[in-house]
Amino acid sequence: MQDPPEKEALLFAIARFLEEDVRPLVKDPRVNFRLLIATHLAATVASECRTGAAHEAAALARLRAIYTDAENVPYRTLEARLASDIRQGDLRQGALAGREDAVRAHVKATLLAKLAVNSPRFDTRTEIE
Numbered sequence: 001m002q003d004p005p006e007k008e009a010l011l012f013a014i015a016r017f018l019e020e021d022v023r024p025l026v027k028d029p030r031v032n033f034r035l036l037i038a039t040h041l042a043a044t045v046a047s048e049c050r051t052g053a054a055h056e057a058a059a060l061a062r063l064r065a066i067y068t069d070a071e072n073v074p075y076r077t078l079e080a081r082l083a084s085d086i087r088q089g090d091l092r093q094g095a096l097a098g099r100e101d102a103v104r105a106h107v108k109a110t111l112l113a114k115l116a117v118n119s120p121r122f123d124t125r126t127e128i129e
Contacts, residue, residue, distance in 0.1 A: 011046035015039045047117040055113040062106040066099050082106070 018039040026032045063078040115122050
């Protein structure tokens, strides 16, 4: 018995098939646009399968460094806590006081990781300010 192909390989193959074989045959602009979206979604999910766990682990480590009292708190909970603290203006006071640089670094790293998945051709060099 053979091992099945990995999920991301299957999704990339579907995206490539839709883009290279199906889209050129579709004449209806609305269907062609939907096909373009489907192609992008398949490629995005494939990229998330490939890198999602590593990105989440890195983000969790950064969040736990910001919130030192959150050793066993899950990633999504810490992300929600950070968003709430930022919305409440706690970046320079309250829970985030003294951690502004770490928060900015986390937000920037998270944004770059998400852009790398959703828009792989987007220039995500870290020297861009």
